[in-house]
Amino acid sequence: MIPTDETWFEGTDECWLAGPAVASVLGRRIELPDDDAVRTVARDLALLRRRHGIVEPAAGPTLRLVRDPSRTDLTAEGFEVTADGDDLVLTAGGGPGLGYGFWRLLTCGPEALTGPQVPAYRVRMLNHWDNLVAQELGQVERGYAGGSIFFADGRVRADLTRVRDYARLVACLGINAVAVNNVNVHEAETRLLTDHLDGVARVAGVLAEYGLSTYLAVSFASPVTLGDLDTADPLDPRVVAWWSETTRRVAARVPTFGGYVVKADSEGRPGPFTYGRSHSDGANLLADALAPYGGTVFWRAFVYDHRQDWRDRGTDRARAAYDHFLPLDGTFRDNVVLQVKHGPMDFQVREPVSPLLLGLRETSLACELQITQEYTGQQRHAVYLGPCWSQVLAFPTGLTDTVPPLRDVLRQPHRPRSGLTAVANVGTDRTWTGHPFAQANLYAYGRLAWDPALDPTDVLREWAAATYEPTVAEAVVEILAGSWLTYERYTAPLGVGWMVQPHHHYGPSVDGYEYSPWGTYHFADRDGVGVDRTVATGTGCTAQYPPEVARVYESLADCPDELLLFFHHVPYTHVLHSGATVIQHVYDTHVAGYDEVVAMVRRWEEVAPLVPEPTRSEVTVRFAEQVRSAAEWRDQVSTYFWRKSGVPDAHGRVIP
Ligand code: GCW
DSSP states (O other): OOOOGGGSOGGGGGTTTSSHHHHHHHTSEEEOOSOGGGHHHHHHHHHHHHHHTOOOOSSSOEEEEEEOTTOGGGTTTOEEEEEETTEEEEEESSHHHHHHHHHHHHHHOGGGOOSOBOOSOSEEEEEOOEEEEEETTEEETTOOSOSOSSEETTEEOSOOHHHHHHHHHHHTTTOOEEEOSOSSOOHHHHGGGTTTHHHHHHHHHHHHTTTOEEEEEEOTTHHHHTTSOSOOOTTSHHHHHHHHHHHHHHHHHOTTEEEEEEOOSSTTOOOGGGGTOOHHHHHHHHHHHHGGGTOEEEEEOOOOOTTOOTTOTTOOGGGHHHHHHGGGTTOSOTTEEEEEESSSSSSOSSOOOOHHHHHOSSSEEEEEEEOSOTTTTTTTSOOOOHHHHHHHHHTTTTTOSSSOOHHHHTTOTTSTTOEEEEEOOOOSSTTSSSSGGGHHHHHHHHHHHHOTTSOHHHHHHHHHHHHSOHHHHHHHHHHHHTHHHHHHHHSSOTTOOOOBOTTTOOSBOTTTTTTSTTSOOOOOOSSEEOOOOOTTTSOOGGGGSOHHHHHHHHOTTTSOGGGHHHHOOEETTOBOTTSSBHHHHHHHHHHHHHHHHHHHHHHHHHHGGGSOTTHHHHHHHHHHHHHHHHHHHHHHHHHHHHHHHOOOOTTOOOOO
16 A cells, blocks of 8 residues: 555654755655665655655756665665765665665765665664553553554554554664564464464565564464464474474565564473473474575573572572573574573663673574663653663673674674664654653664664764754753663662562662562672672672683672672672772762753753644653652662661761
C-alpha cells in the first residue's frame, strides 16, 4: 500500500526528520537512478515534499543519487556525498547504501558527511520485547512508551503506518535488522511461526522497504508448545526435522527473514539443559535450520541461576555467562552469534564490561545494549546513555593498551556476523519514546552501531539539531550531556548496582533485592559495603578478565572508584582515589546528583516556552517526577548508610 499524507504518522515531525536539513535537501532538484533500490525513496520524497509544502524547483542545484558498483570500498551499505559545484552527488556501492545515504542526508545535511560513510558492523540490530497480548509487565516488557507498534489485540496490526515511519527513522541511522517480539516468548508468540505468519510477512514487507531484515524471537520448546512433538531435545532427529521444516515455511513466506533470537535456560525459559544438552547443541540446531536461507541465530548468553539462595556466598551471578559460554568457544556454527549483555549483571547504571565479550576468540558476538531505560529511570528521568555505551565500546581505555577496545573486537574479520544489538525503547506513544528526550538514546544507539568511535556528545548535538530549533537544541544538549553521570550520582553508588524496587525496577529500595533469589546483593553491614569478587578472598570473578585488566580490578589500590563496590567489599572509611571516604562519597554524590537534576530543570524552564505543546508539558511533567524521584533516592540511600554506619556527614548536613 502506498501511504498517503493522512497515513504519515505525526510523531515523525517531532523526530530527527524535522531539522533544517530536510528543507535544504528537498529544496534541490533530486535525480534518482532508474533502480528498484530507490523505489521507497521516490515514494517518500513525494510525501515529504507535500508534507513540508516544498515543490521541486525546475532549476538550480541538484542532488544526484548514483549507484556505482565499482565503489567496492563503500560495500553494499556505505555511501559518500560529494560536491560537484553547487550540486551534490550521493554515491553508493549498493542499493541499501543509497537508502541510508539519502535518509542520513535528510537528517544531518551534507556538511556532516565528509568522506566515505561505511558501517563498522554488519550487525546493527534492534530487539523489541513486544508481546502479542499484554502480560504482567505490559504489552511491551520493560517498555515505557505505550503499546507495541507491531501487535494489537493478539495479532499483527492491520495498519502498519507506524511501523513504516519507524523503519524510516531507524534507516536514517543505518539500522539493518529488527527482532519484532519479546525474548520471553509466550505461547501466543510461538504462533508467530505458524498462525501469524501472514502478519509477520506484512511487517517484514514494510521493514524491507527500508532495508531492514526481520527476526523472530523463538522459544526453544516451540515443537512441544505447538503440540507437534513431546520433546525439544536438540539431538532428536524429529526435533531437527521440525525446525528445518518450520524454518523453511517461514523463509518461504518472508523473503527478508533474518533468523531467530533465543533466550534459553534463562530466567525460567526452556532450553537444551532440560535434555542434558549443551548450548552449542541448542544453538547449532537452529543454525542448521537457518543455514539454507542464509539466516543467523542470535543466541543469548544471559544464563544464570535466578533461584539462588542469598545465603550462598559461593555463587556469583556476575560470573555466570562466562562460566557457561567460554568453554563452548569454537563449538558454534558460523551462523551462530552469541548475544552478550554489555555487563556481567543486567544493564545497571554502571558495570564493568562483560568478560565474556573479551574472552571469546572464535565465536561471532553481538554486544547487547539496553536502550529502554529499565534501570535508568524508565523514560521518566532524562538520562542520555550515549556516554555509557561509548565507554563500553572503548573498553579497556586507560586500564591497559595491550587489549584491543571492544569496538574492534566486534569487527574482527574472522567472525563477520558480529556487531551491536539493543533493546528498543519505542512504542505507540505520540513521540515514540515516552520521554521525548529518550529519542536521543535510540538515535545514539543507531549512530554508534554505524560508527562506534563517534563522540557521544557530538552525536547528542547532531540529534538535538535535527530535532529542535537551535536555542532549544543547545539547552537540550546541556541538559542531557552529563545526565547519565547525574543519574549514577543519585542512585546506587560505586558500581554496586540494584537498590531498585523489585519487579518493576523503578525508584529506590536499597534492600529490595538483598535477600532475593536473583543473585543481586550489596552486602552492606555496619562496617562496610560491596561485593568481594577478587580471587584472593572473593568469588574470583576478576580472573575472568584478560590478565592486565584482572590485575587492576583485583587490586583495591588500583580498582577504579566507579567500580569499587562491584569488585570489593570495603569499610565505609575506605578512601577513594577521589580523596573522599566511601561513606562521604555516598552522601556527597547523592546531594550533588539531586542538585544537578534541579539545575537541569532550571535550564529546561528557560527554553520550555519555545517548545510547542504537548511536547512542552510532556517534558515538564517528567522533570517534576525526576526531581521527586531523585530526592527520594538521595534520602533513602543516604539514610540507609547513615543508619548502617553511624558515620555522620562530614559537612554537617542533617540526614533524615
Ligand atoms: O533485565 C531483565 C529484565 C527482564 C528481561 C531479562 C532479559 C526479557 O528484567 O524483563 O526479560 O532481563 O534480558 O532476558
